[in-house]
Amino acid sequence: MWYCQYIICILVHFVAANEKIPCGQNLIVFIIDGYGKALLNQSDAGFRLLTQNGVYSDFLKPVYPTHNYPNWMSLVTGLYAENHGFGANYMWDRVRNRKFSNGEINRVGDTWWPDGVVPAWYTTGKSNVDVHCYWMPGCDLPHQDMIVQVPQQRKYNASALGQTNAVINYFPEIIERITKYQPYKQQFFLIRYGGIQEALETFGLRSDELKQALVNVDLSLLMLQQKLDAAKLFGSTNLMVISTHGLYTVEQEEQFFIEECLTDYSKIQKVVNHHAMMMVFTNPDEANEVFFELKLCDQWAPMGDYDENEQPLVSVYQTADLPYRFHWKNFKYMPEIVLFTRPGATVLTV
CATH class of the missing domain: 3.30.1360.180 (Gyrase A; domain 2)
Known part of the structure; x- marks a missing residue:
């Protein structure tokens, strides 16, 4: 009898030693460009699963102007455009005669960030959290005393339409990284999907291309949730899905x-x-x-x-x-x- 109890104690101790506790909550932020409220009615299982298992807002009000860059930077700083330094997609500095053109890479040290303003990837990185960016503008550039290491294929490129369509291919590595490293460091993922806005601007509201982009993003969200659930990561990982702004049809x-x-x-x-x-x-x-x-x-x-x-x-x-x-x-x-x-x-x- 004593022998059997001894074996059970050893097994329990072995299992407990291998189930390492996460050191804190992880966060995945999934930004969808151009996804206005009107498109929500055309969404399917991925968004339904989000609303069933989480909380949601009926609408969010974008910052002015409703360009990508002001809204991207407001999402990662919590500031209005007049405060975070990116007041439009295209900017001109009259004093220094320099321009900012929708995210074209500027010279090293030629920064548009005001003093004292820092993005989320900097504050989280300085807090000893692992940061991972996927097509997030500016995330791969040096900021003060830190730079996030972003592989070339995940760097934002304003001229590379369709580059974010590969997002679904990165879910296995995201799940693996959280599972492997969360006992030692919290993980922060900043993911941007641009397919909705690209389809709207190029083909229009009633196009087959937009329908396909909506299917793609919905399937992506469904698969990401399924993979997180299968790996039992929802207890340690939060998923936030947010849009920049909607778009109107040009007359x-x-x-x-x-x-x-x-x-x-x-x-x-x-x-x-x-x-x-x-x-x-x-x-x-x-x-x-x-x-x-x-x-x-x-x-x-x-x-x-x-x-x-x-x-x-x-x-x-x-x-x-x-x-x-x-x-x-x-x-x-x-x-x-x-x-x-x-x-x-x-x-x-x-």
Whole structure:
């Protein structure tokens, strides 16, 4: 009898010694570009499983402007665009005559981050958490005294459409890494999927390509949850799924060109961004003239009977008069004048 009890004690001790306890909670953040609320009704099992097993919000309000870069950086800093330093997809630093073009790699040390602002991959890395980025803009670049090691195939490339479609292929390594290293270090994964926005911008809302992208992201979320569950990792790992912003369909009959509003285009130093928002840098002493010409432009003036409460086709603001609710006018690289359009309308340059 004593012999049998001894063997059982040895076996129990052996099993307990091999079931190592995670040192803390792991986190997987899955960012979906362009996934607006209207698309949620077209989602399937992957999203249903999320809502059944977790908590969710009916909607989130993106930061202004509703470009990718301001919203990406707000997600990883918790700050508005005027505070985290990325106020648009395209920026111009007038003082240093340098530009930022939707994430093109800048020179080493040529940083756009303001002093004191750090992204999530830096704060987590400095807290002795392992950081893993998948196509997350800026994550592979040096930040202060740290750099996240990101393999070339997982680095963000604005010109490589479809690069995030490979996300499903990385789930086995994510599961393996959590399982292997969570007893020693917490694991943080920052994953971005761009297929929805790419399909919307290239093919449109009712395209087969968008339907396929929705299937892809839903299947990805379903498989990721299944793999986490099979590996019994939900007790130690949180999964957060979030979007940057939705997109509107462009109305071709509501395209406007600012050249047709101005008597002398030489008053303009540079125009940055277009479509739903445009930043107009003028000669400083001619800003008021340009503002009034754009404000009173016949192209987007109300015609016939119109509702005074309806949003104008194009709104023209001097930067100092931008509404506070945008949390944007104190952005460092603001121009003299900003134009933004009603959903569906676009403003362009020739």
